[in-house]
Amino acid sequence: MREPGKLLCEAAVIDIKWLNDSYYTLRFHSPEMALRSSPGQFVNLKLSNVKDLLLRRPMSIYRCGKKEGWLEFLLKIVGRGTRTFSHVQPGDEFGLLGPLGRGFDFDDVNDAILVVGGIGIAPLVFLAEEMHARNVNVRFVQGFVSQSEMCCAEELTPFVEELQIATDDGSYGFHGDVVGLLRELIRGKADLTGAEIFACGPNVMMRSLAELCVQENMKAQFSVEAHMACGFGVCVGCPVPLHNRSGYYLACTDGPVFRLGDIDFAD
Ligand SMILES: Cc1cc2nc3c(=O)[nH]c(=O)nc-3n(C[C@H](O)[C@H](O)[C@H](O)COP(=O)(O)OP(=O)(O)OC[C@H]3O[C@@H](n4cnc5c(N)ncnc54)[C@H](O)[C@@H]3O)c2cc1C
Numbered sequence: 677m678r679e680p681g682k683l684l685c686e687a688a689v690i691d692i693k694w695l696n697d698s699y700y701t702l703r704f705h706s707p708e709m710a711l712r713s714s715p716g717q718f719v720n721l722k723l724s725n726v727k728d729l730l731l732r733r734p735m736s737i738y739r740c741g742k743k744e745g746w747l748e749f750l751l752k753i754v755g756r757g758t759r760t761f762s763h764v765q766p767g768d769e770f771g772l773l774g775p776l777g778r779g780f781d782f783d784d785v786n787d788a789i790l791v792v793g794g795i796g797i798a799p800l801v802f803l804a805e806e807m808h809a810r811n812v813n814v815r816f817v818q819g820f821v822s823q824s825e826m827c828c829a830e831e832l833t834p835f836v837e838e839l840q841i842a843t844d845d846g847s848y849g850f851h852g853d854v855v856g857l858l859r860e861l862i863r864g865k866a867d868l869t870g871a872e873i874f875a876c877g878p879n880v881m882m883r884s885l886a887e888l889c890v891q892e893n894m895k896a897q898f899s900v901e902a903h904m905a906c907g908f909g910v911c912v913g914c915p916v917p918l919h920n921r922s923g924y925y926l927a928c929t930d931g932p933v934f935r936l937g938d939i940d941f942a943d
């Protein structure tokens with residue numbers, strides 16, 4: 677897995693776009709950061725000149741224009757930071773620290789199934805785009821609470837062979853959770869078990885997905901959600917239990933991407 681050097685820099689917002697009631701994208705001009713970034717890595721964002729938001733907020737790299745020099749993040753409003761960020765305007769400056777963490781390893785992958793729950797989609801759009809550029813067959817399976825939360829189908833269409841959607845309330849696509857949908861797809865097409873799974877979503881989804889991958893003998897990589905402060909291994913605030921519970925990894929430096937079998941999805 678790659679770990680290029682990190683940068684601390686100021687960058688201006690060049691675009692803000694709403695995708696639905698609570699998801700929006702922020703695009704920054706940051707050529708050097710864009711060049712260093714790979715799928716699954718994240719950047720710590722801090723709005724410059726706002727003193728009462730002390731901690732930087734970790735955000736996965738959602739899309740990246742390496743030639744044009746931009747980086748984009750997909751944010752879901754869950755609290756004060758993500759709400760404050762949603763009020764910015766083009767030209768406003770952020771402090772960016774990144775790219776941080778170890779991203780996905782897809783050097784030897786030919787067939788991939790990308791599995792996401794909710795805002796877990798953020799790192800996997802960049803991954804789908806990079807995989808497509810390297811001729812990997814990409815299938816994408818998304819899960820949302822409801823149709824009103826759905827996003828990114830348009831962005832994904834050029835990069836994926838197949839896009840399947842599940843909603844918990846049945847308002848669109850498969851009625852049920854995303855792991856249930858994946859199970860149905862695997863039962864219908866035996867050849868899918870040769871593909872490697874790449875996933876990001878809430879812990880409950882990841883636990884159930886890990887069980888399915890073990891049953892089906894499939895390889896998998898998971899980008900975990902953990903609370904973080906520093907983002908680079910100093911505060912020890914982001915422990916992820918080893919699979920046998922004999923110790924901890926740090927999500928920010930050992931992850932956020934881990935292989936199936938390396939970690940235990942804690943409650
Ligand atoms: C490596 C990494 C990548 C991430 N990528 C994205 C992304 O691309 N897009 C995105 O919208 N969010 C992402 N997150 C989550 C995001 O960092 C938090 O939602 C954000 O920091 C919350 O800030 P806030 O001030 O709005 O909420 P707060 O007021 O701090 O918290 C509001 C609620 O969100 C919960 N929360 C806060 N941080 C996290 C977290 N890290 N994981 C799970 N729940 C949390 C809190 O427990 C609380 O219930 C990522 C987190 C990590 C660790």
Ligand code: FES
Pocket residue numbers: 903904905906907908909910911912913914926927928929
């Ligand atoms: S966030 Fe500080 S050690 Fe991981």
